Amino acid sequence: MTRILFVCTGNTCRSPMAEAILKSKKIPEMEVKSAGVYAMDGAPASSHVQRILEEEGIEHVHRSSMLTKGLVDWASYIFTMTESHKRSVLSMFPNSEGKVFTLKEFAGEKINSDIHDPFGGSLETYRKTYIDISENIKKIIEKLMVSETFREEEDGGEKEI
DSSP, X not given: OEEEEEEESSSSSHHHHHHHHHHHTOOTTEEEEEEETTOOTTOOOOHHHHHHHHHTTOOOOXXXXXXXXXXXXXXXXXXXXXXXXXXXHHHHOGGGTTSEEEHHHHHTOOSOOOOXXXXXXXXXXXXXXHHHHHHHHHHHHHHHHHHHHHHHHHTTOOOOO
């Protein structure tokens, strides 16, 4: 089982969008959650996020969650939206080293590894962020599929995620 945790600041914009996009792929043997380094538990996703997901035909009921040790321990991979989030996760949970990456970093981006924060922006700003997240999720899916297939082959099976 591969467990993906997306992390942003308040868990109302970027990370719930990423969670919804990846969950919508319905990949077997993959669980997906999201959290925020400074989130308040129980807040809904922003209205712009809800609208964009609805426009894209992605169903997602969301309530924000604070990043906890339990979530960090649960995750196989933690994908943050920025380098700053990555540093925060590693500072708060040093044992997470080796499984924390920015989303863009894991997707292969070498120069700008931050997903722009649309908070307070227009619907169009949120759409651009959605596209950026979606494109990078396609890349990480490919990378994870190869990684999991290779790991299964090493273990003597050939099971894909």
